[in-house]
Every structure is written in C-alpha cells, then in structure tokens.
Amino acid sequence: MRVRGTIAALLSVLAVTFVQAGSEPTRAAKGMVVSVNAIASRVGADVLQDGGNAVDAAVATAFALAVVHPSAGNIGGGGFMMFRAASGDAVAYDFRERAPAAAHPEMWLENGEYSSEVHHRSALAVGVPGTVAGMHLAWRERGSLPWARLVQPAIALARDGFTLSYGLAGSFARFVPRIQQYPASVAVFTKAGAPYAPGDVWKQPDLAKTLQLIAENGPKGFYEGEVAQALAGEMSRIGGMITVDDLKNYEAKTRVPIRGTYRGYEIISMPPPSSGGTALVEMLNILEGHDVAGHGFGSAANLHLMTESMRRAFADRARYIGDPDFVSDMPIARLTSKEYATQLRQTITTGRASVSSPDTFEWPTESQETTHYSVVDKDRNAVSVTYTLEGGYGVGVVVPGYGFLLNNELGDFNAGPGITNDRGLIGTTPNLAQPGKRPLSSMTPTIVAKDGQLFMVTGSPGGRTIINTVLQTIVNAIDYGMNAQEAVDAGRIHHQWLPDAISYEKHGFSPDTIALLEQWGHTVRETSGIGTDEVIINNVADGVLEGGNDYRAPDGGAVGVH
Numbered sequence: 001m002r003v004r005g006t007i008a009a010l011l012s013v014l015a016v017t018f019v020q021a022g023s024e025p026t027r028a029a030k031g032m033v034v035s036v037n038a039i040a041s042r043v044g045a046d047v048l049q050d051g052g053n054a055v056d057a058a059v060a061t062a063f064a065l066a067v068v069h070p071s072a073g074n075i076g077g078g079g080f081m082m083f084r085a086a087s088g089d090a091v092a093y094d095f096r097e098r099a100p101a102a103a104h105p106e107m108w109l110e111n112g113e114y115s116s117e118v119h120h121r122s123a124l125a126v127g128v129p130g131t132v133a134g135m136h137l138a139w140r141e142r143g144s145l146p147w148a149r150l151v152q153p154a155i156a157l158a159r160d161g162f163t164l165s166y167g168l169a170g171s172f173a174r175f176v177p178r179i180q181q182y183p184a185s186v187a188v189f190t191k192a193g194a195p196y197a198p199g200d201v202w203k204q205p206d207l208a209k210t211l212q213l214i215a216e217n218g219p220k221g222f223y224e225g226e227v228a229q230a231l232a233g234e235m236s237r238i239g240g241m242i243t244v245d246d247l248k249n250y251e252a253k254t255r256v257p258i259r260g261t262y263r264g265y266e267i268i269s270m271p272p273p274s275s276g277g278t279a280l281v282e283m284l285n286i287l288e289g290h291d292v293a294g295h296g297f298g299s300a301a302n303l304h305l306m307t308e309s310m311r312r313a314f315a316d317r318a319r320y321i322g323d324p325d326f327v328s329d330m331p332i333a334r335l336t337s338k339e340y341a342t343q344l345r346q347t348i349t350t351g352r353a354s355v356s357s358p359d360t361f362e363w364p365t366e367s368q369e370t371t372h373y374s375v376v377d378k379d380r381n382a383v384s385v386t387y388t389l390e391g392g393y394g395v396g397v398v399v400p401g402y403g404f405l406l407n408n409e410l411g412d413f414n415a416g417p418g419i420t421n422d423r424g425l426i427g428t429t430p431n432l433a434q435p436g437k438r439p440l441s442s443m444t445p446t447i448v449a450k451d452g453q454l455f456m457v458t459g460s461p462g463g464r465t466i467i468n469t470v471l472q473t474i475v476n477a478i479d480y481g482m483n484a485q486e487a488v489d490a491g492r493i494h495h496q497w498l499p500d501a502i503s504y505e506k507h508g509f510s511p512d513t514i515a516l517l518e519q520w521g522h523t524v525r526e527t528s529g530i531g532t533d534e535v536i537i538n539n540v541a542d543g544v545l546e547g548g549n550d551y552r553a554p555d556g557g558a559v560g561v562h
Contacts, residue, residue, distance in 0.1 A: 023483070023485045023486045023489055024483075024485055025483050025484040025485035025486075025537070025546035025547055025548050025558065026485075026546070026547040026548075026549070026558035026559070026560050027544050027545065027546055027547075027560060028544070028545055028547070028560020028561055028562050029378075029543055029544055029545065029560075029561075029562060030048070030377075030378040030560075030561040030562060031045065031048035031049075031054075031057070031375075031376060031377050031378050031545070031560065031561035032045075032374075032375070032376050032536050032545040032546075032547045032558065032559070032560045032561070033045045033048070033057055033061060033373065033374070033375050033547075033558070033559050034373060034374050034375075034534040034535065034536055034547045034548065034549050034556075034557070034558040034559075035061055035065065035371070035372075035373035035374075035534055035556060035557070036065070036069055036072075036371045036372070036373065036461075036532060036534065036550075036553040036555065036556045037064075037065060037068045037069045037073070037553075037555050037556060037557070038555060038556060038557025038559065039064065039068045039157070039162060040061050040064035040065045040068055040069065040073070040373070041061065041373070041556070041557045041558065041559040042557070042559050043060050043061055043064040043153045043154070043157075044057035044058065044060055044061035044064070044373070044375055044559070045057070045559040045560065045561050046060075046153070047060045047145065047149075047150065048375075048377055048378070048561045049561050050145065050149075051144070051145070052143075052144060052145040052149075052150075052377075053142070053143070053144050053377045053379070053381055054083070054375045054376060054377040054381040054382055054383040055083060055138050055139060055142040055143045055144075055381070055383055056139070056143050056144055056145045056150055057375045057377065057383070058081065058135075058138070058373070058375045058383040058385050059135045059138065059139050059143065059150045059151075060150040060151075060153055060154070061373055061375065061385075062131065062135050062373075062385065062387065063075070063135070063150065063151050063153070063154035063211065063214075064153055064154045064157060065371060065373070066131075066154060066207075066211075066404070067154050067157040067158045067162075067204065067207065067211075068157060068162060068168075069371055069555075070393065070405060071171060071175075071369050071389070071392040071393050072369050072370055072371035072387075072388050072389055072392070072461065073371055073387075074129075074131055074387065074388070074389045074394070074404070074405065074407070075129065075131050075132050075210070075211075075214070075222065075404050076129045076131070076389065076394065076399070076404045076405050076406045076407055077097065077129055077130075077131055077387060077388050077389040077390070077394060077405075077407040077409065078095050078096045078097040078127070078129055078130030078131055078134065078387060078388070078407065078409065079095060079096065079130070079131065079134070079370075079385065079386050079387025079388055079443055080092065080093065080094055080095070080096065080270045080274055080385070080386055080387070080441070080443050080445055081093040081095070081134060081138055081383060081384070081385045081445065082257060082268060082269065082270060082383070082384040082385075082445040082446065082447055082459075083138065083142060083381070083382070083383050084268055084381070084382045084383075084447040084449065084454065085381050086379045086380040086381050086454065088449065088452055090257050090259075090268050090447065091141075091254050091255075091256075091257070092254065092255040092256065092257045092270055092271055093134050093137060093138045093252060093253075093254060093255075094130075094134070094252065094253045094254070094255050094270075094273065094274075094438070095130035095131055095133055095134020095135070095137070095252040095253075095387070096130055096273055096274075096409075096438040096439070096441060097127030097128055097129060097130050097407055097409040097410070097438065097439070098127055098128045098130070098246075098250060098436050098437065098438050099127060099128070099410060099413070099433050099434060099435060099436060099437050099438075099439075100127075100128055100240075100241040100242045100243065100246040100435070101241075101243070101245065101246055101249075101435045101436065102241040102243075102435070103241060103410070103433045103434060103435050103436075103437070104433060104434070104435075105414075105416055105417050105432040105433050105434070106416055106417065107124055107241075107433055108124070108413075108415055108416055108433075109416055114415050114416055114419050119410075119411050119413075119415060120391065120408055120411040121391075121395065121396075121408065122239065122395070123235060123238040123239045123240035123241075123395065123397070124239065124240060124241060124410070125390075125395055125407075125408035125409070125410045125411045126235065126240050126241075126242060126394075126395055126397070126406045126407060126408060126409075126410065127242075127407055127409040127410045127439070128242055128246050128247060128250045129222075129250070129406075129407065130250060130252055131387055132214055132219050132222040132223070133219050133222075133223065133250055133251065133252040134252040134387075136218050136219050136252075137252040137254070141254075147215065147218060148215040148216065151211055151212075151214055151215035152215060154211050155208050155211045155212055155215060158203070158204040158205070158207040158208035158211060158403070159203065159204075159205060159208035160203065161201040161202055161203035161204075162201065162202060163199060163200070163201055163202075164196055164197070164198055164199065164200050164201075164202050165198060165554075165555050166198040167554050167555055168555065169195075169196050169197055169198045169200065170198075171392075172189050172190075172195065172196050173195050173196075175189060175392065175393050175396070176189055176190055176195065178396055179393075179396040179397075182396060182397050182398065183400075184397075184398040184399070184400040184401070185396055185397060185398040185405075187398075188204065188206070188207075188398050188403060204403050205403070206401055206402050206403030207402070207403030207404055208403070209401075209402065209403070210222070210227055210402045210403055210404055213225070213226070213227060222247075223247045223248055223250055224244075224247070224248055227399075227402055228244050228247045228248065229244060230399050230400065230401055230402050231247065231399050231402075231406070232244045232246075232247065234397065234399050234400060234406075238397065249436075255271050255324075256271060257269060257270070257271060257277065258270065258271045258277030258278055258280075258281055258332070258336060259281075260280075260281030260284060260285065260336055262284040262285075262287075262288055262474070262478065263288060263478055263479075264450065265448050265449065265450050265455060265478055266448065266449040266450070267280065267281055267284060267446065267448055267474070268446065268447045268448070268449065269281065269444055269445070269446040269447075269470075270443060270444060270445055270446075271324070271332070272321050272322065272323065272324045272327075272330060272332070272440075273321075273322065273323040273324065273438040273439070273440055273441060274440075274441040274442065274443050274444065275317040275321040275440055275441065275442055275467070276441070276442055276443055276444025276445075276446075276466060276467050276470070277444060277446070278313075278316075278317070278321060278332055278335050278336055279313040279314065279316070279317050279442075279444075279467045280313075280444055280446065280467055280470055280471055280474075281335075281336040282309075282312070282313040282316065282335050282336060282340070282341065282344075283306075283309040283310060283312075283313045283467075283468075283471050284471065284474070284475075285336070285337075285338055285340070285341030286305075286308075286309040286312065286313075286341045286344055286345050286348075287305060287306070287309055287475065288338075288341070289341070289342065289345045290305050290345075292305070292475060292479045293479040293480065297476070297480050297490065298490075298491065298508075298509050298510065298513060299513065300513045300516040300517055300520070301350075303493055303502070303504075303509070303513065303517060304350075304351070304353070304517065304520060304522070305348065306468075306471070306472070306475075306493060306495075307353070307493065307495045307502050307517075307522065308348045308353075308354055309344075309348075310467075310468055310471075310494070310495040310496065310497075311354060311356060311495055311497050311500075312344050312347075312497075313467070314464070314467075314495070314496045314497035314498075315356070315497045316335055318497065320335065320430065321430060321431075321440060322429075322430030322431045322440055323437045323438045323439075323440070325436075325437070325438070326430075326434060326437050327429075327430045330430075351520050352520055352521055353517075353520055353521035353522045355500065356497050356498050356500040369388065369389065369390070369391055369392035369393075369461065370386060370387070370388035370390075370443065370461030370462065370463070370466070371386070371387065371388065371461050371532075372384075372385065372386040372445065372459040372460050372461055372532070372533070372534050373385055373459075373534050374457035374458065374459060374534050374535065374536045374547075375457070375536075376454065376457060376536050376538065376545055378561070380453070380454045380538060382447050382454050382457045382536070383457070384445035384446055384447055384457050384458065384459045385445055385459070386443040386444065386445045386459045386460070386461065386466070387443075388407070388409070388443070388461070389405060389406075389407040389408070389409070390407050390408045390409040390411055390412065391408050391411070393405055394406050394407040394408050394409075395407065395408040409439060410433065410439060411439075412431075412439035412440055412441060413431055413432060413433040413437075413439045413440075414431040414432050414433075416432070417432060442463060442464045442465075442466045442467050443459075443466055444459060444460070444466050444467050444470045445459040446458050446459055446470050446474070448474060448477075448478075450540075453538070453540050454538045455477075455537065455538055455540075456473075456474065456477055456535065456536065456537050456538070457535065457536040458470050458473045458474060458533060458534075458535050458536075459533065459534065460473075460531040460532055460533040460534075460550075461531065461532050462530060462531040462532065464494075464496045465492075465494045465496075465503075465530050465531050466531060468492070468493070468494045468495070468496075468530070468531075469492060469494075469530060469531030469532075469533050470533065472490070472492050472493075473487045473488060473533050473535055476490050477535075477537060483537065483546055483548070484535045484536060484537040484546035484547055484548030484558075485546070485547075485548040485549075486548075487533075487535055487537070487548055488533045488534070488535050488548040488549070488550045488551075489548075489550075489551060490508070491504070491505045491507070491508020491509050492504075492505050492508060492530040492531060493505075493508075493509075493530070494527075494530050500523060501522075501523040501524065501525050502517065502522050502523065502524045502525065503524075503525050503526075503527045503530060504524060504525070504526060504527065505526075505527060505528070505529060505530055506526050506527065506528060529552045531550070531552070532550045532552045532553045532556070533548075533550050534548070534549060534550060534553075534556070534558075535547070535548040536548070536558075545560065547559075547560060
C-alpha cells in the first residue's frame with residue numbers, strides 16, 4: 001500500500017485547483033473521480049492509481065468528503081450508491097437513514113399542532129446513520145483493496161488538517177451562530193470561539209479518532225462500542241430517540257435498480273426509497289416522443305416540454321412512492337413504462353401550460369445540502385454516489401469526543417396523518433414515519449450505457465431539484481451532443497408540480513424565451529443556481545474519459561488517472 005505517498009499527495013494538493021476553465025472537460029484514460037471537493041477527488045484518484053477499483057475509490061472519496069466537506073459529506077448521514085460493472089451487471093446500495101424504533105407518525109406534533117422546528121431542526125429529526133454500513137457493504141461485495149487503506153487518507157486529513165478555502169471558511173461563519181447551544185459543535189467549527197479564516201489549517205482530532213475506529217473495526221467501530229454509546233448518550237441528553245439498539249440493528253441493503261431506455265441508451269438509476277430513478281425514467285419516456293434535438297437547447301418549446309414532464313412525474317412521485325419495505329403497492333412498472341408515458345404525453349398541449357391541482361400530494365421541503373460524486377476505473381466499472389446529512393451540517397449536533405455531525409434526515413418524512421395546509425403538506429400513508437422506516441428521497445445517482453458499454457455517470461445534490469438536474473445533464477449529452485463539462489455548465493430549470501412555477505437559472509436562458517413561457521401560462525421564477533452535477537462521460541471510440549466538474553461547486557474538481 002502507498003499510504004505514506006497518498007498522505008503526501010493529499011498535503012501537496014491543498015494549493016492546487018482541479019476545476020477546469022471554460023467548457024473543456026478533464027480528460028484521462030485510466031480512471032476519473034469528480035466530486036464537490038478537489039481534495040476528496042484526489043483521494044479517490046490515488047486509490048485508482050494504486051490499483052483499486054471504482055468501489056474502492058468511491059469508499060475512500062466518501063470518507064474524505066466527511067472531513068473536507070462537512071456540510072454534506074458525512075459518516076453521520078446516509079444515501080445511495082449505484083454500481084455498474086463493465087460487464088453490465090448493476091446493483092443499487094441503499095444506506096438511507098432509518099427511523100428509530102420509537103418513531104411514530106405523530107412525532108412532529110406539539111399539542112396536536114404540526115411543528116416545523118421539531119420536524120426539521122430538533123433532535124427528533126435525527127435518523128439512524130447509514131453511510132458507514134453502506135460503504136462497508138459495497139466494499140465487502142465489490143472492493144479489492146484493504147478496508148483500512150480506504151479510510152486512512154481521511155484519517156490523515158482529519159488528524160493533520162487541511163487549508164480552508166474562502167468558501168468553506170465562509171460556510172463555517174454562517175453555520176456557527178445556529179449551534180451555540182451545542183458546545184461540542186462550537187469547539188469543532190471555531191478556534192476557541194473565534195471564527196476560522198481562509199488559509200487557516202483545520203484539524204479534527206476527534207473525527208480522526210472515530211475514523212480510526214472504523215478503519216480498525218469496520219461498521220462495529222461505529223454502530224457498537226464507544227462511538228455508539230456516545231451517540232446514543234447525546235441523543236438522550238438532547239431529547240432524541242436513537243438508542244444503542246437502533247444503531248446495532250441498522251442494516252444497509254442491496255436493491256434492484258430502476259431500468260429504462262432513452263433513444264437507445266440504457267438508464268440505470270435508484271429505486272425506492274428514492275423516488276429519483278422512477279421519476280427520471282418517467283420524464284425521459286415522455287420526452288422521447290418529441291424532437292428535443294430539433295427544437296434546440298434552451299428553446300421555449302423544449303423548456304415547456306420538460307416542465308410538463310416534470311410536473312407529471314412529480315405528481316406521481318408524491319402520490320405513490322415510499323420505502324418499499326413498508327409500501328408494497330407502488331406501481332413502479334406502470335410509472336416507468338412507455339405505454340404510460342404515451343398516455344401522459346397526450347395530456348400535454350403545445351404552447352399552453354397545464355395547471356397543477358390544488359388537491360396536492362406535496363412532501364416536506366428537502367434540503368439542497370446534499371453532495372454527489374462519480375467514479376470510473378480503468379476497466380470502466382462505474383459508481384455514482386449521492387449522500388447527505390439532509391440540511392447543511394445536518395441538525396448541527398457534533399457527537400462530543402467523536403467529532404462527527406448528526407443528520408436531520410427524518411425531516412423528509414411526511415408531517416403527520418391527515419395534515420393539510422396552504423403549502424400543500426398532507427399526511428398520506430406512503431411517507432409517514434414508522435419504526436425502522438426510511439424516508440422518501442429525491443437522490444438520483446444514475447449510470448447510462450449504450451450498446452453494452454458505459455456511456456455516462458451522473459448525479460447531483462439539490463433536494464427535489466436533483467431529479468431534474470440529472471434529467472437535463474442526460475438530455476444535454478444524448479440529444480445535444482455536449483461533452484461532460486458542457487453538460488454540467490448549461491443552464492437549468494426546475495418544476496416540481498407544486499408550487500406551480502418554473503425556477504430558471506439567472507443568465508441561463510434568453511429573456512425572449514422566458515417571456516414566451518410566460519405567454520404560454522407558466523409562472524417563472526429566477527434563481528441563482530440549480531443542482532451541482534458531477535459528470536463522467538466515456539468516449540468509447542478514443543478510450544478517453546471526460547470529467548465535468550460543476551462550476552456551481554467552487555471547491556470541486558475532476559481528477560483523472562493517466
């Protein structure tokens with residue numbers, strides 16, 4: 001193993017940016033890692049350079065992001081991994097957080113009234129973390145290098161520190177005022193109460209200790225023993241529900257991917273409890289019946305078609321999808337079928353917006369603070385990972401003495417039975433909290449293949465904008481022939497059924513196009529940014545991988561292996 005060399009490479013990368021200028025992607029032949037943080041991407045690329053495969057690199061990148069991207073990178077959260085072998089075999093790894101055994105549908109109510117504060121910002125919002133178990137399951141089934149080798153770079157980064165960027169130091173400054181009631185959190189994210197500045201070296205010795213326990217003991221180092229005792233103790237102290245038994249009983253799962261086709265390309269994406277794959281395939285099926293390429297990128301005609309496909313898929317998402325271990329009657333085959341798309345396509349009128357029904361199936365707001373990364377190795381095995389703490393920095397609680405943040409992921413459950421308000425929150429059964437249940441997600445790690453060979457790896461953070469961000473990068477590559485960097489740089493829109501409005505990126509589309517959409521009856525809203533996709537495209541003809549790092553992630557980077 002090249003642990004010492006890897007650590008040296010980590011320290012040397014701190015002053016180097018891997019973000020590509022303009023629309024030129026990063027190119028390499030023997031592997032690629034693209035993530036929201038260039039240091040973490042280098043960790044994964046070094047694993048590939050050492051002979052590790054895509055899963056090895058994905059595991060190492062995940063643990064590195066837990067150190068260098070603490071707002072979303074994590075060991076105290078959860079998410080999903082999509083793996084596709086070069087042979088075409090694929091599996092989905094579900095390490096979504098679970099509700100503790102004491103959870104119940106009314107847990108967000110105070111005196112019978114719904115409380116957003118309790119639902120999203122209290123200790124009751126913390127779900128049983130899944131990341132460590134999920135990474136270990138994927139490694140156990142698909143990895144090749146020793147487990148400790150994959151965790152060691154993260155340990156070195158936490159122990160020895162790394163230089164804070166302008167963006168990360170600013171993020172800390174915005175975060176610290178809301179965690180004053182948690183001394184362990186303040187101790188980690190300040191210098192004895194003083195703010196960190198860009199250029200400071202940030203060390204996390206408690207997190208390094210926890211990572212060392214994970215490196216030595218695997219999941220038992222997190223879900224049992226001193227870490228589990230400390231986590232459960234903090235939950236008891238601040239009013240949470242998670243117990244040592246909840247932690248010990250956590251299980252990551254393998255699931256069968258959602259599969260579809262789009263213009264001859266195979267789409268492989270996440271099944272429930274993520275709604276991402278189902279909604280993505282439904283939207284692509286609708287668009288397949290239109291001349292998307294002929295209309296041209298950014299045209300009002302295409303944005304209208306995309307909006308209407310988004311509207312219909314998100315309505316179905318709200319009505320049907322939940323944790324498959326609890327909801328047995330989800331009509332996934334129908335929702336992802338070509339026949340159903342044909343029916344939906346017939347309800348779309350050219351040049352006229354549909355109207356979302358006021359009888360809504362709207363879910364609680366899902367945070368933008370997720371992170372995604374993509375990995376391809378020399379053999380063209382591919383991994384797409386999206387994981388999160390839910391809100392930025394989760395619930396804001398650092399486990400004392402162990403240095404990691406806890407999630408607020410249970411905020412993705414429905415508000416409560418029968419609850420309806422003017423924002424569209426209701427209490428439909430599929431996404432109500434229950435003991436051991438996983439909340440509905442929009443995370444959409446996706447892999448695209450053509451003629452049996454890898455074509456594209458894509459995914460994004462962004463709450464419910466995730467699904468539509470992934471949709472647009474796929475359309476950009478397939479219909480418009482964009483390279484990886486162009487596919488992520490292009491302007492984006494978002495519509496999620498309710499609220500009934502198109503969000504569009506400022507400067508992403510012409511004013512004339514936006515005006516025409518308004519003439520057709522669409523409500524439009526300008527926004528600064530939608531999603532942060534990290535894309536890899538495999539050019540089979542020349543044997544070169546293209547990495548597209550999203551400019552919306554200023555600390556990000558695509559790092560290739562040559």
